[in-house]
Amino acid sequence: MKGTVALQLVDVLRDFGVDVVFGIPGGAISALYAALLERPDVRIITTKHESTAAFLAIGYAIATGRPGVVLTTAGPGITNAVTGVASAFYEGVPVVHIAGEVARSAFGRGALQEGSPAGFDAVAIMRRVTKMSVMLSHPGPATSVLRKALSTAYSGRRGPVFVSLPLDVACASVDAQPLSGSVRTTFEIDSDATRRALDMLERAQRPLILAGAGTRDLSGRRALRRLAEHVGAPVCVTTKGKGVFPEDHPLFLGVLGFGGHDSVISYLERGVDVLLAVGSGLNDFTTNAWSPLLRATRAFLQIDIDSAQLGKNYPIDLGLVGPADQVIGRMLEHRSDERVSKPLGRGPSLVETQPLVPSPSGALTTMEVVLAMNEACPRDAVFTADMGEHLSVALHYLRVSEHGDFITCLGFGSMGSGIATAIGHQLGAPQRRTFAICGDGGFLMYGNELATAVQHGLRVTFVVMNDSRLNMVHHGMHDLFGRSPDFTTSPVDFAMMARSMGAEGHVVRTRLDLVRLLSDEADGPVVLDVRFDADVRLAGNQRVAALKQFGSSEHDG
Structure with missing residues (x-):
């Protein structure tokens, strides 16, 4: 039985358990989207940027254990996705990025968005941030190559793979290949x-x-x-x-x-x-x-x-x-019945946290925000966070129980990544509430993905630390150099932004309101625009000390 390469590639994905794909369509990838219409059991999530498509795929893969699949068009669709795919590489998450490419007959002729070796060479660009980067140059072996890519994503340390799909290859008709299912890697443990x-x-x-x-x-x-x-x-x-x-x-x-x-x-x-x-x-x-x-x-x-x-x-x-x-x-397995385990140590906890420093003005502090989350969020909650001063506070004060989880893409350290990761995780585990702890800088980068959460009715609460400043950089520059450029931004009302997209939005200035709003069981996404004292921060930022060390003459090559 014959079928298009695109349809058979979709069937390979389904055979590996894929039931959701993330991305933004375009001409070069259109054949694969057309094939998805023939397989309605695969859900299409159209994101607002290709990079966030990859971060949604990361969150989804972490939640489900299944591959996170990203579909993009050629050219800027590929380069826009690089940050998210690179994050999957550094986090060890199995993400499969399939990108459209111009037809092979157009290679070397300066076609729009051409990514062949004669163009900007998409396969070479993606090779450094993936475990496998390949072009499906011929219709016949296309499904076998995709199966190999999927297996590679799961072998050893997991990670992303990149597959370039020329439009004429996607549209070609070939004999159907037998499906072989997922591949498990076995380890010989000493x-x-x-x-x-x-x-x-x-x-x-x-x-x-x-x-x-x-x-x-x-x-x-x-x-x-x-x-x-x-x-x-x-x-x-x-x-x-x-x-x-x-x-x-x-x-x-x-x-x-x-x-x-x-x-x-x-x-x-x-x-x-x-x-x-x-x-x-x-x-x-x-x-x-x-x-x-x-x-x-x-x-x-x-x-x-x-x-x-x-x-x-x-x-x-x-x-x-x-x-x-x-x-x-x-x-x-080597435990002996004669061995006696040591006592569990002193309790209830060995952890020593820094004392809270209140704001002189009585305003909220980031520390009080995180402690309010400990009080109000359910014990099985999933928390995400990304780069910014709020991350250090979350790492220090947030308490994650046995049934909860905390996800941050720190291998690449992308601002705003936690916003999309939270949405992807909620798609994969809708029975658990998800809370994204983010800064206003990150939300200005990736906050438009809120529209995706609204469209699909996802229960994600975004706790936006809003101080109209890139606070971590501001404080870090002062610590390192004694002064800083002006990293302030014009004030943004993120609650109003949320409501304009159809989400629930609130400006929060008190702990009482914060606890109440965090405790509410909303049916869809909620944005809490938290106003706080930006000058009260966690003491002892070892990151600054590390940067000072890296910048010293002792590290000259």
Whole structure:
């Protein structure tokens, strides 16, 4: 039976569990959209920008475990999506970006939006931010290539792939290919190494587990908790790993890195004999610019799905390759009935947060906003945040329970990314309320995606910290150089903006109103335009200290 390449590509996506696609149509990708009309079980979400389409796909993939699929046209459709796709690459999220391309007969002739090797070479551009970047140059093997791309997105450390689809290839008629379903990667986990790792943790007197985003899925979280409770080790999390360990657990020590807790630093300063880093690349944001405090007197252990990460930023004594849940599961198989686990430590929590500093004017502060969210938001809420001073406050004060989650795309650090990620996550997990913590700068970038949330009736509450200033940069410039350019913007009423799009919108100036509005069960998106004192901020911004260090002569190449 024959069919167009476009229709068969859609069937391959469906065979891999894809039921939603995100993007913006255009001429070069029109054949794929036409094929989607033949498969109405695949939902089309038309976004307001190609970059946000990728961030929606990230949120959706995290929520469901299925591929997040992005469809764009050629030319600017591809380049607009780069930031979001690059974020998926750095976060290890399986996103499939299929982009239209001009017909092959137009290659090298200066066609509008041409991205062939004779044009701006879209495949080459995307190669550096994907696990696989390829053009479907011939109709015959097109479905096999897409299956390979999907499998690549899930093999090893997950990540995005890019597929360029010339219009004439998409429209070509070919024989239908048999569907083979998704591919699972298997890992050979070293049994002796897992036994030795567990033995060292069990014998440790001052152990520490540092957990990253590689433990985010449900099985990874459960395995992490079982291991921590078995060996009695305090757990700190990375900035990207916040939420992987319940923050009301007596073993939770806090966040290490940007927005982190003094309790983690104090524990490290008193010495750690065995340290296990799991599911983290140990980047500068996580480690306070690769602080020498992160060390162990007896053994530094590391678990990662990507062998290239082992020992990359810190010398290690033992590395284990594989998914966190599988490696930890194998470790726990070596438990002996004769072993006695250590007590769970002092409670109710090991975390030490900074004291609140009230505003001299009586206005809200970002700290009070986040504490109000702890009080009012449901325990299974999903929180997103992106770059800005509000992120450090959320990392420090927000409490994520065992049933909640916290998502931030910090690998690439894109402002406004949490807005679209929240919408995508809500599409994938509509039974849970989603709260996006964002700044006014980020909302000015990506806030138009609110119209998408309205169109699909998504229950996302956007908490917009509105101070008409790029506050993190303003304070950072003053800390680094003693002065700053004027980074203020004209005042924007985001509540009015929300209402103009059909969403609920409120300007919030008091804690009482904030708690009430956060507690309301709205049927659709809500924007809370929070006015606060921009000069009251979290003390001890290690990011500024790291930038000072990077800018010193000691780091000259």
